[in-house]
Amino acid sequence: MRYWLSFFLVIIVGAIAVIGIAGFQGGKSRKPPIEIFPDMDRQPKIRPQTGSSFFSDGKASRVALLGTIARGSHYLDTPLVTGQLTGSTNFVDVMPLAITAKLLARGRERYQISCLPCHGALADGNGITKKYGMAVVANLHDKRIVTQTDGELFKTITHGKNLMGGYGANIAIEDRWAIIAHLRTLQLARLGILADVPLDRRAGLK
Ligand code: HEC
The missing domain is CATH 1.20.5 (Single alpha-helices involved in coiled-coils or other helix-helix interfaces)
Structure with a gap:
């Protein structure tokens, strides 16, 4: 009790x-x-769109840097960035950059870093990865690929295609175009005919 x-x-x-x-x-x-837990209620922070003595301009919010593109907003819709005509999904036939010796040299170097391991130095799909079992790497001398527009190649490099991953995050825009320029020289070299060779160089050729 x-x-x-x-x-x-x-x-x-x-x-x-x-x-x-x-x-x-x-x-x-x-x-x-x-x-x-008082630290959850009171935090050392400054609210956006208010004043603050912390920064010299007296504003709590920072002004975005010039050229900042908001995450999720539309990227620049220009051929240089998309490989497509502005306002359309049609690929550009020819790259928007002028072909210079400098661009070709850069493209050769970038191709050898980013593409050669799989596609091979000659772009025939015989890179080192073939030895390790990657058997389906495209031969970039296939007619289907030779006849693709520069814009379509740009899209493949940027976003990948089928089994190939995209390299847009790793290769700068100008470098992607430079790689395409180099790839075109490889393709042209294979398609070349005797008439393409300067007269004084023809003698040694068979
Ligand atoms: C890790 C290996 C790998 C690397 C690196 C790679 N590729 Fe590929 N690529 C492939 C494979 C595999 C395919 C075949 C994809 C398929 O058809 O399934 C392919 C296909 C392609 C095609 C043909 C796409 C089509 O229309 O069918 C192009 C063009 C191409 N690659 C260009 C490039 C260029 C340019 C680079 C360098 C920036 C590159 N690739 C780097 C593996 C690679």
């Missing part, structure tokens, strides 16, 4: 203590509420 009494007493005292500290639901108090 006495155990029961002390049990109820503990519950009642406990309830009074909780209500005394926390109050009734909806009850009003002038005292600030109890904060169990």
